[in-house]
Amino acid sequence: MKNKPTILVVNDDGITAPGIKALIEVMQTLGNVVVxxxxxxxxxxxxxxxxxKxxxxxxxxxxxxxxxxxxxxxxxxxxxxxxNKVFKGKKPDLCVSGINHGLNNSINVLYSGTMSAAVEGAIESIPSIGFSLDDFELDADFSHCKTYIEIITKQVLKHGLGLGTLLNVNFPKGNAIKGIKICRQANAKWAEEFDERLDPHKRKYYWLTGVFQNNxxxxDTDVWALEHGYASVVPVQFDMTAHHAIPILNTWDFGENKG
Amino acid sequence: MKNKPTILVVNDDGITAPGIKALIEVMQTLGNVVVxxxxxxxxxxxxxxxxxKxxxxxxxxxxxxxxxxxxxxxxxxxxxxxxNKVFKGKKPDLCVSGINHGLNNSINVLYSGTMSAAVEGAIESIPSIGFSLDDFELDADFSHCKTYIEIITKQVLKHGLGLGTLLNVNFPKGNAIKGIKICRQANAKWAEEFDERLDPHKRKYYWLTGVFQNNxxxxDTDVWALEHGYASVVPVQFDMTAHHAIPILNTWDFGENKG
Incomplete structure (x- = not known):
């Protein structure tokens, strides 16, 4: 299998999840897979x-x-x-993460283990892609994502990705994906609603739940694309500097303590 | 204590850490503190x-x-x-996180619980600041940071922070801070070195360690500022879109599957 790319597959739902099985199946047609x-x-x-630990x-x-x-x-x-321990420093040609059971669009890029694995791949200068499907169920049907995963991955293998850039790809549920939209991360958040309960000893405990709030x-956002039946592709980077705010902060009065 | 700001204090080293005690002491001079x-x-x-769970x-x-x-x-x-449960939706005027025992400059903004708490504050539209000191020790001396924390926090309370922007503030160790530098996040990473050991049953296990690699x-970076004795202030935002890559991806060939 010479000349085939080496592909690292990772996820956050665990190695036995159906989503990673679907991703492995696609990657086996494209290269040598290590999970x-x-x-x-x-x-x-x-x-x-x-x-x-x-x-x-x-x-x-x-x-x-x-x-x-x-x-x-x-x-x-x-x-x-x-x-470090599997590739022993000889980096794979590609790192793919997923397919996640559940969307990782918008602000979820921060909370998601799937996307964080892809971000870590990009930090390691490996072209990286995270894939997620809008279906939390264990028996989610990933079959309609496979063609799109193949098309997108082939383009990444062909063009590469700029250093420090990775892709966040999300798929709507159901068979009728309208196509691929290149998007920006929507400015949305989770509104938490803690489910408050009493344990058998009458002490309070809380389950974290939440409602996704899109404002x-x-x-041009991933939320819009997914709501309208498209697969969303957001290029992601991990320089979190608010560059626009630097000149503003430089006008603040830190007295004689400004360096 | 009317008209005083309400200040949420959080950290990642735990509620009994000396770093959060130092931060509480400064915040008590500025407002009503809830930890x-x-x-x-x-x-x-x-x-x-x-x-x-x-x-x-x-x-x-x-x-x-x-x-x-x-x-x-x-x-x-x-x-x-x-x-949700302490302020019951009535948001505090400020969220400060730290003082972390150990630097959170550069790429550490992603790994750090201290900084992630401040990011979450900003997602909740609360002006937020993370503070960290270049000293991992439990008995680290935070006294030289206090004046700077007060000056920076007062400026944040006076000017506010743009929606979706927070501050990542790091202090060098030792008394002689040269002043405050407004910086961008340095493009650096951790080079992992796993410490491989055998347990008493002869099974391998690994401790994650690493060396900070600045390239x-x-x-204008936080790494430079800290190495030269300044406190670094990086404005941070959580839109991770690689906006510059959107027009590039739009030239890729997705065939008839482009939406």
Whole structure:
């Protein structure tokens, strides 16, 4: 299998999730696949890494002909361990993450383990893509995403991605995807509603729940694209500097303490 | 204490850390302080939130005259619970996070629980600042940071911060801070070195360690400022769209699947 690209596959729903199986199946048609994925669910772990306890990384034999490792850590840990201990510094040609069971559009790029793994791939200068489907169910149907994943991945392998840039790809549920829209991240947020309960000892505890609040109705956003039946592709970068605010802060009065 | 601002204080080192004590002491001179902080260390948890288990939020009486709550979740959970269950939707005037034991400059903005809590504050439209000191030790000396924290916080309270913008403030170790530099996030990364060991059952495990690698020697970066003895102030935003890449992706060939 010379000349075929080496592809690292990761996710946050865990190595046995149907979503990663669908992604592996597409990637097997495009290159040599190596999977390093969490040994259990790691949704909403964001860019967390594991520093207070040790990590396990063990080979597993789950799908025929695929080199696979399960990791006890977060999705970002998986990418770090893959680069260092599996690829031993010889980086893969591509890092794909997902397919996530549930959307990772808009602000979810921050909370999502799937997207954080792809961000970590990009930090490692590996062309990286996160894929997510608007369906949280374990038995979600990923079949309609496969053609799109293949098309988008081929374009990434052909053109590459600028250093520090990755893609956040989200698919609507159902068969009738209208096409691919290149988008920006919508300015939306989660409005939390904590479900307050009493345990058997009469002490309060809370379940985090939330309602997605979109206040950004731009037709160039990922939220708009998905609501209108398109697959959204957002180029993502991880320089979080608010560059526009630098000249403003330079006018503030820090007295003699301005350096 | 009318007309005084209400200030939410959070951190990632846990509610008993000396860093948050120093921050509380400064904030008490500026407003009415409410603390909601993790009940134990939550460093490097990034923007993780807790969805797979319930959360505890309990009042504690640690420092005289300060309303304080410990939370079993992540720093971001703390901000969400503060807004919803402590302030009950009536948002505080300011959210400050830290003082972190250890730098959160450059790419650490992604990994840091301290900074993720401040980002969450900004997502909630609360003017937010994260503070960190270049000293990991539990007995780190925060006294030289206090004047600077006061000056910066007063400017934020006076001018406000643009919606979706927060500040990432880092201090060098030692008494001789040269002044405040407004900076951009340096383009740096962690080069991982996993410490590989064998457990008593002869199974491998790994400790995540790393070396900070800076390939960005711009004198306008936070890394440069800190290395030269200045406190760095980086304005941060959470639109991760790589806007410059949108026109490039629009030239790619998605065939008839372009929406």
């Amino acid at each position: 390093v994925a969490p040994d259990g669910p790691q949704s909403a772990t964001g860019h967390a890494i594991t520093i207070a 040790p990590l396990r990384l063990d080979g597993v034999d789950l799908y025929e002909g695929v080199e696979m490792y399960k990791c006890s850590g977060t999705p970002v840990d998986c990418v770090k361990l893959a680069v 950004d109705h731009g037709e | 909601v902080a993790p009940d134990g260390p939550q460093s490097a948890t990034g923007h993780a939130i807790t969805i797979a 319930p959360l505890r939020l309990d009042g504690v009486d640690l420092y005289e005259g300060v309303e304080m709550y410990k939370c079993s979740g992540t720093p971001v959970d703390c901000v969400k619970l503060a807004v 960005d020697h711009g004198e």
